[in-house]
Amino acid sequence: MFNATLFKSGIKGGIKTLALFCAVLTMYYLIIVQMFDPALGKMVQELAAAMPELMAIFGMNLNSATLTGFLASYLYGFIIIMFPMIFSILSVNRLIVRHVDGGSLVFLVAAPIKRRDVAFTQMTVILSGLLALTLYVSVLGIVASEISFPGELETGKFILLNLGALALHMFIAGICFLSACIFNETKYSVGIGAGIPVLGFIIQMLSNSGEKLEGFKYATFFSLFSTDGLIAMRPNAVWGMVALFFCAIALFISAIAVFTKKDLHI
Amino acid sequence: MSVIEIKNLTRDYGGKGVFDLTLSVESGETFGFLGPNGAGKTTxxxxxxxxxxxxxGSCAVNGLxxxxxxxxxxxxxxxxxxxxxFFDDMTGLDxxxxxxxxxxVKDKTRMRSLLERFELDARGKIKKMSKGMKQKVGITAAFMHDPAALILDEPTSGLDPLMQSRFIELILEENKRGKTILMSSHMFEEVERTCRRVAIIKNGRLATVDSIDKLKAAQVKKYVITLENEKAALAFAKEFAEEDVSETRVTVSIAGNIRELISQMNKYPVAGISMPGQSLEEIFMQYYGGNKNV
Structure with missing residues (x-):
């Protein structure tokens, strides 16, 4: 099922990108944690009342009075959706798309290794990257909060929030991976694999911003990741997370099945 | 026993592709797979x-x-x-x-000896390598695990003449060691020295499978003789009833023995002789033309 050499090479090839994403996210986390002011909670509420559309467009809302809520709305509404999404798109591109379209896949499949094992190993590389990224930002969030505002962060809720984000990103990576396994040309595999989540995210952002597009609020899978719901530990939000997780597994299984059976014009 | 077997293989890309192709390569044989570009060899x-x-249809290697x-x-x-x-961001050696x-593959002695044979320093980034160097990396990757059978798609493309002959030496050695080799090419000369049997494929269909000797015997070779002046060229051309004269150059087409050509050349002020490369199409046409006359 798993080829250690391929895994090692995949991790090695992606370590720089991972480090870069971690560095950028570190900057955001440190700045945003610093921006929290317990006394400011009230002001944010007033601001939200004055300019609800602007606040909503970035997924920010009234929960931001607590540190957990503040981080949930300022980091997990936009930053932690966008950056890992780009990370997934880049990873799938590096591990599958490039090899299929460029033809270097030849050396991976013209070998005594099953195609299923090639796809499975590449999947584990992608998921390891997402797991590492999530783990990193979880620890970062907790440590940064504890240093600046000891005892303010509700760690359990914050971890649940990160688990939710991980489920969402596994699902997004699943879409990219499936698309990469179906299509042979970069323009289709990236166009569709990255297009669906990016478009979904834009719809989500717009539907947050105004009543006109309110109807689209539940039109995309992003509604399954509810930051408010998760930190309030609402059952619906937890079920949404579980749904994303199982759908992600289904996407990856289908992707591997497609990859095993497809014609490779390499 | 056939090691490589293609049976009634069809793949239709809408006119192009491979149609009802059947051929087999016996154990220990070096087999040439010839065809013009786009004939369906790679497919x-x-x-x-x-x-x-x-x-x-179906394909099998070693019965699998x-x-x-x-x-x-x-x-x-x-x-x-x-x-x-390749994986462009790596060095050749990586x-x-x-x-x-x-x-x-645990044993890397073969890898090192192949790199030496082709005089390749593989320490540079593949991205920056020339086509010939990349080809050498590819050849090394194909041979380094000492496989019993080899499938080589246009193996000498990008190699200079010296490296081409090094490659041919390698093929001959591997053949002696009992390897089964299928080698595709669009050049007759390339398979001439290595293969005993060849298949010619045209528009996705098998045109012929024959021994290289028969193909060679049917081959009409062209010689371009350059004479010292135009008058001599015209007279020389008359000896062969050839009309292909341009200024001092006469093109003579001969199948088989060239003793007659040599003896005529002795009588004229010949300045030079050359052989233009022949396309596979030409050889193919001659082969069929020749067979009809028989």
Whole structure:
């Protein structure tokens, strides 16, 4: 099922990108944690009342009075959706798309290794990257909060929030991976694999911003990741997370099945 | 026993592709797979490597189905793709080491001896390598696990004449060691020195399978004789009833023995002689033309 050499090479090839994403996210986390002011909670509420559309467009809302809520709305509404999404798109591109379209896949499949094992190993590389990224930002969030505002962060809720984000990103990576396994040309595999989540995210952002597009609020899978719901530990939000997780597994299984059976014009 | 077998293979790309192709390569044989560009050689080969599933027919290596049992086959098969794409961000050596580890090849002496044979310093980034250097990396990757059978798609493309002959030496050695080799090419000269049998494929269909000797015997060779002046050229051309004269150059076409040509050349002020390369199409036409006359 798993080829250690391929895994090692995949991790090695992606370590720089991972480090870069971690560095950028570190900057955001440190700045945003610093921006929290317990006394400011009230002001944010007033601001939200004055300019609800602007606040909503970035997924920010009234929960931001607590540190957990503040981080949930300022980091997990936009930053932690966008950056890992780009990370997934880049990873799938590096591990599958490039090899299929460029033809270097030849050396991976013209070998005594099953195609299923090639796809499975590449999947584990992608998921390891997402797991590492999530783990990193979880620890970062907790440590940064504890240093600046000891005892303010509700760690359990914050971890649940990160688990939710991980489920969402596994699902997004699943879409990219499936698309990469179906299509042979970069323009289709990236166009569709990255297009669906990016478009979904834009719809989500717009539907947050105004009543006109309110109807689209539940039109995309992003509604399954509810930051408010998760930190309030609402059952619906937890079920949404579980749904994303199982759908992600289904996407990856289908992707591997497609990859095993497809014609490779390499 | 046939090691490589293609049976009634069809893959229709809408006019192009491979149609009802049947051929087999015997154990220990070096087999040439000839055809002009776009004839379907690579498509046929992609079925043998298990990349494509046959629409009709089947392919087998060592009796194993190429589509269903591809991983098993590749354990003892070496494959050189026609258009090589590597993992660009690696150095040649990193890449070869990666492939060796990936295939679980422990012994790297063969890899080193191949690099030496082709005088390749593989320490540079593949991205920056010339086409010929990339080809050498590809050849090394195909041969380094010492496979019992080899499928080589246009193996000498990008190699300079010296390296081409080094490659031919390698093929002859491997043949002596009992390896079964299928080698595609669009040049007759390339397979002439290495293969005993060749198949010619045209528009996706098998045109002929024959011994290289028969193909060579049917081959009409062209010689371009350059004479010292135009008058001599015209007179020389008359001796052969040739009309292909341009200024001082006369093109003579001869099948088989050239003793007559040499004796005539002795009588005229010959300044030079050359042989233009012949396209596969020409050889192919001659082969068929010749057969009709028999």
């Amino acid at each position: 046929a080969i992609r079925h043998l490597t298990g990349f494509l599933k046959p629409q009709k 189905d190429c589509w269903a049992e591809s991983p098993k086959i590749h354990g003892s098969l070496g494959y050189l793709p026609g258009e090589i794409a 890449f070869l080491n990666f492939i060796a580890e990936y295939r679980r």
